[in-house]
Amino acid sequence: MYRRRTLTIQQQITLLAGTLCLALVAAAAGGAAYMGKRQTRELIETHVTDMATVMAHTLDRDMYERFREVRILAESRTVRGMEPDALRALLTRRQSSMIDFAWVGVADPAGNVVASTQGQLEGKSVANRLWFKHGLESPYIGDVRESKLLGELLGRDQRQAFRFVEVAAPVVAGGRTVGVLGAHLSWTWAAEVRRAMLENDTAGGIRDLWILSSDGTMLLGPHLGSKPFDDARIAAMLRSRQGVFESDSENGMMLTGYAIASGYRDYPGRNWLIIAQQPARDAYAAVRRLEWGALVLSILIAIAGVTLTWFIARRIASPLRALTAAARDLGRDHSVTMLPRLAGAREIVDLSAALRSLMRRLGVEQERADLVQRQAQQEEKRYAQEISELRRAAGIDPLSGLLNRRAFLYAAAMMMADANARHLTVIMADIDFFKQVNDNHGHSAGDATIRKVGEILTACVRETDLVARFGGEEFVILLAGTPPGAVLALTERMRRSVQETPITHGAATIRITISLGVAIADPEDRDIQNVIEGADRALYRAKQRGRNRAVLSA
Known part of the structure; x- marks a missing residue:
């Protein structure tokens, strides 16, 4: 008669303890890895979406300022006078502050250019241009266009078409439209915004930023004029306004965040799609490392537990009813959490002590799994803190469009800490x-004054310098x-530019002056706050000496 061969006690105990150890460690490590993966993935995807959203808001605010500049200029007394020489002088002078406008001109109601910057296109007809047709009726801002002819006229690179945005506003005098003020905003301005956003991404994860038109055509980025996404994807992005998804590209899977530039204040917006991309492989590298680490750790702990159980099981000579009965209650009776200490033969005492030791070791392994979970949670908090610091570092003052106090101090501290920094x-x-x-x-009028002074100060310095509204x-x-x-x-040029530039607000013309305090960083300065305090003291002395002057810190 065939008798089924049962497992030995050594094999049974090894199998039971090993399975229990593997299950507990795998459950604890797997749970910690899952939570860490989910929260880390959410933080990464939020960062990509936020980058697209910040760029969309920046573009909207910048376009609003330029839209507003053209409307204000159209309302000036000189423009309404429509006298060519005075117009030409005004437009050429204003172009020094409106540096992003490649061409500014005024056409009469028939569409003939009366005056323009540098005299370009004067006497030519622009009656068929969209900006002139729309500008006769109301302020207008168009979408991105390109023109090789205009680029050649402005002396731009002839190998590619000159890309620009048309802005126009009616010139009204005595209740009737006497002309149209038109301006061509160079699209290189948007490229500068894109470059600055990528440089400010201190985490270094964002690979590229694109600008697409509302129909999905590439306006800024690789392969201009192409459509990187199909119509269904574009429609979905326009409906949801902002979000994130994964897409396949020639460089592999990309984590793609998007946001809509839908306007700011009375600037209507062009519904541009701002796209931020990061390779999915790089974005989720930390998540994959966490998964593999948890898997390897659970396997190693399980192997260690099984090995230990094997050596303990070797010491068992025969099945013992008392020990079997006590072991049977484990896992069934919640009041029984430890095997009893048995008396009797030496083998029974040794086995009892070994199994009690095994139970305690399982508790230690559980503590180790808990430690893994706590470490994962600490890493999650660190990621959240770093991303929060990135958001705070990207602050923009909403009134002036300059850096705010927090963003300035962050960037200035980084420059001060740079060992290679010279002449700060x-x-x-x-x-x-x-x-x-x-x-x-x-x-x-005060708000307009603050904005104008910010524009003048920005125009006086280089792009690598920082200008901020401190309060x-x-x-x-x-x-x-x-x-x-x-x-x-340089400070004297700033002071003179402010003094000589009138500020038009409604029917009023406001003239102002500024006082300046200058402090040059010394090797003994501990941080940027020391230099700021020195400049503030110098500013106080400038005020005491009668204002409208610049004073160097002693």
Whole structure:
């Protein structure tokens, strides 16, 4: 008669303990890995989406400012006068502050250009241009266009078409339209915004930023004029306004975040799609490392547990009813959490002690699994803190469009900490008698004054320098690499530019001055706050000496 061969006690105990060890460790490590993976993935996807959203908001605010500049210029007394020489002088002068506009001109109601910057297109007819047709009726801003002819006229690279955005506003005098002010905003401005956003991504994860038109055509990015996404995907993005998805590209799977540039204040927006991309392989590398680490750890612990159980089981000589009965209660009776200490033969005592030791070791392994989970949670908190710091570092003052105080201090501290940094200078600028502007002309005039001073200060420095609104009517400028001998000449140019530039607000013309305090970083300065305090003290002395001057910190 065939008798089924049963497992030995050694094999049974090894199998039972090994399975229990593997299950507990795998459950604990797998749960920790799953939670860590989910939260880490959410943080990464949120960062990609936020990059697209911040760029969309930046583009909308910048377009609003340029839309507003053209409308304000169209309302000036000189433009309404339609006198060619005065118009030409005004437009050429204003182009120095409106540096992103490649061409600005005024056409009469028949469509003939009366005056323009550098005299370009004067006497030519623009009656068939979209900006002129729309500008006769109301302020207008178009979508991105390209023109090789205009690029050649402006002296641009002839190997590619000149890309621009048309902005126009009617010129109204005496209740009737006497002309149209048109401007061509160079699309290189958007490329500069894109470059700055990529440089400010200190995490280094974002590979590229694109701008697509509302129909999905590439406006800024690789393969201009192509459509990287199908119509169904574009329609879905326009409906949801912002989000993230994975897409296949020639460089592999990409994590793609998007947001819609839908306008700001009275600027209607062009519904541009802002796309931020990061290779999915790089984005989820930390998640994959966490998964593999948890898997390897569970396998090693399980192997260690099985090996230990095998050596303990070798010491068992025969089945023992008492020990079997006690072991049978484990897992069934929750009040029984440990095997009893048995008396009797030496083999029974040794086996009892060994199994009790095994149970305690399982508790230790559970503690190790708990430690893995706590470490994973600490890593999640660290990722959240780093991404939060990135968001705070990307602050923009909503009134002036400049960096805000927090963003300036963050960037300035990074530059100060750079061991290669040389000739760091801080300039504090304050509008003289600013309260009188608000009292005499209203707070809207004060806001316009703050914006204008911000534009003038920005125009006086290089793109590598930082200009920020520090609070109220106070501004701060950080110069990097400017020799000390050139600093005072620069501050004098700032002061003179503000003094000589009238600010038009409604029917009022406001003239202001600024006082400036200058502090040059010394090797003994501990941090950027020391330099700012020195510039602030110098600004106070400038105010005491009568205002409208620049004073160097002693």
